[in-house]
Amino acid sequence: MPARHHRRRCLLRNLTMAVGAAWALGATGPTLTAEPAPRRLTLWTMQLAPFHNAYVQGLIRSFERAHPGVTVHWVDVPWAEMERKTLTAIAAGAPPDVVNLNPQFSAKLAELGALAEPEAHLSPQQVAAYLPAAWAANRLGSAPGARSFALPWYVTTNLTLAHRGLLARAGVEVPRTLPELLQAARRIREATGAYAYFPALDGSAPLEAMVAAQGRFLSADGCGPGFADGAGAQVIDSYRQLFQQGLVPRNVLTEGHRTAVTAFLSGQVAMISTGMQFLQQVKTASPEVYAQVEVAPPVASSRANLSVMNLAVPASAPDKALAFALALHVTSSENQLELARRVPVLPSTVASYSDALFTTPSADPLLDRARALSVRQVFSGAVLVPPVPRYGKLQISFVRNLQGAMLGRQTADEALSRIDREWRAVIGCARRAAA
Structure with a gap:
């Protein structure tokens, strides 16, 4: 086990013990004279x-x-x-x-x-x-x-930052849906040699698109994903097509938001998803690119995430x-x-x-x-990805299976089936049902 994971487990164990001890003392300890509030x-x-x-x-x-x-x-x-x-x-x-x-x-x-x-x-x-x-x-x-x-x-809420010059050379507008994104990506690649979009997988944007497509993060019983159906499969399949057809950079599987911003600043990518707080970074790093920037709602998401x-x-x-x-x-x-x-x-x-x-x-x-x-x-908008227990494990499961579909190792339906099974195991419903 890596040392940092061992330290984190020890901290969590100590924290759980500390919280439990404090609760027990408050419940059963002797009554003491109140001290002045610090x-x-x-x-x-x-x-x-x-x-x-x-x-x-x-x-x-x-x-x-x-x-x-x-x-x-x-x-x-x-x-x-x-x-x-x-x-x-x-x-x-x-x-x-x-x-x-x-x-x-x-x-x-x-x-x-x-x-x-x-x-x-x-x-x-x-x-x-x-x-x-x-x-x-x-x-x-x-x-x-x-x-x-x-x-x-x-x-904060994400916007699409779009390079007007690249879009104009390809004769496209900022896409609003995944089918529109696929069409625009092909035309931008052919006309400019640039990529249309950098879907950073280290953030929650792909998961937000899934939730926006279906309308809920968890299933009605609270045990699995709320997007394990046709709408969710369409989102995953769109990401698969973008990657398989070479319409997004290959390093989207391993790099995240920082690389997306760098690619946008260098003109390699026509659109990125980020908050308005990053506009100053673009303005400082590349005034000539800033002069070409337009803002639009998030790509492929019918509702903004907060x-x-x-x-x-x-x-x-x-x-x-x-x-x-x-x-x-x-x-x-x-x-x-x-x-x-x-x-x-x-x-x-x-x-x-x-x-x-x-x-x-x-x-x-x-x-x-x-x-x-x-x-x-x-x-x-809304909080499309709400705080839930063990969210980190749920996100890892989602990204891993999305990557598998993008690489062609599984279909969108297979990816959703695995996500559903893994999420139910993480959330604990499968264990409760078996008990």
């Missing part, structure tokens, strides 16, 4: 320093002014280290009071009872301040009574009420709006969208169009 909070964010130091420090100062005697210690953690550091801190009994995570990783902690439930500390009015779809991104399951585990923070970052409060935080007050402050409509002015992301709060930021033209018409389209998608 007045020092620790806030962990993800990769905001040093470019956004002034913003975060301003948030902290305004919170401390509103809560005399409280101090907030800010720690910014690199993206790649956040999961490991969070697991280690919680397992060691020294977690941050508020931590910036993504819903899928948060869901793992919530399964173990390691995160506090927001509704226990927020009023219904405070919950209603967030976009319903953004709030749903931080719930385990959709049934009534499903438990939330974090507050939504900023939102990606929502969050702020979670560990269940072992000493003063959860104060910690949630800090999380509410950071994610308030005013403070999210200020973040959206600094960074091309979108707020998760309804009131933020009444600001002129979203209607007043700026000096960059392309960014304005990207923001306007992204806002429409936020209000019409």
Whole structure:
């Protein structure tokens, strides 16, 4: 077993034991005299320093002014280290009071009872301040009574960035469906030598297309994929045709989003799927390509997917009420709006969208169009890939079988059959049925 996997298993085991011990002590331990609530909070964010130091420090100062005697210690953690550091801190009994995570990783902690439930500390009015779809991104399951585990923070949604010059030379528009993509890909390849599209398999875009085609992520019984039928087979078969006919780069099987952006910047690929936050990267790296960029809705997806970052409060935080007050402050409509002015992301709060930021033209018409389209998608889209237990294993199963179909090693129907069987084994329904 690789050392990193062994360490992760040990951390998870220690975390499970720590959570269980804390629960048992709370349930059976002696009644102690209440200690004064701690007045020092620790806030962990993800990769905001040093470019956004002034913003975060301003948030902290305004919170401390509103809560005399409280101090907030800010720690910014690199993206790649956040999961490991969070697991280690919680397992060691020294977690941050508020931590910036993504819903899928948060869901793992919530399964173990390691995160506090927001509704226990927020009023219904405070919950209603967030976009319903953004709030749903931080719930385990959709049934009534499903438990939330974090507050939504900023939102992103993917667009298609298209190179107008390449499309014009081929005489095609940005395709909206997979059949249109296949036709456009052939014409772009013949006319320009470039590829039409780079379907990055390291993200969730192919899985989002499957869900959008069928309308649900899990089956009605919650035990398997919700796309194991004709619509799902059509999506997989379209990816197979793109690869088998040489209409996408061969390295789509091994490379991800970073390579897709590089290929787009070099003119090797006419379209990529990414968020509006990457427009600045394109503008900086290649102003001549930026001048050719147009934005459009996601290729081959009838409904946009929302990606929502969050702020979670560990269940072992000493003063959860104060910690949630800090999380509410950071994610308030005013403070999210200020973040959206600094960074091309979108707020998760309804009131933020009444600001002129979203209607007043700026000096960059392309960014304005990207923001306007992204806002429409936020209000019409959904979390197509919701947080579910053991999501990582489900994603690996899906990508592995999609790759097998693209390579011609199995048909689309065979791939879906394997995905259905593997997902049911991972989710545990097969074991429960046999018990």
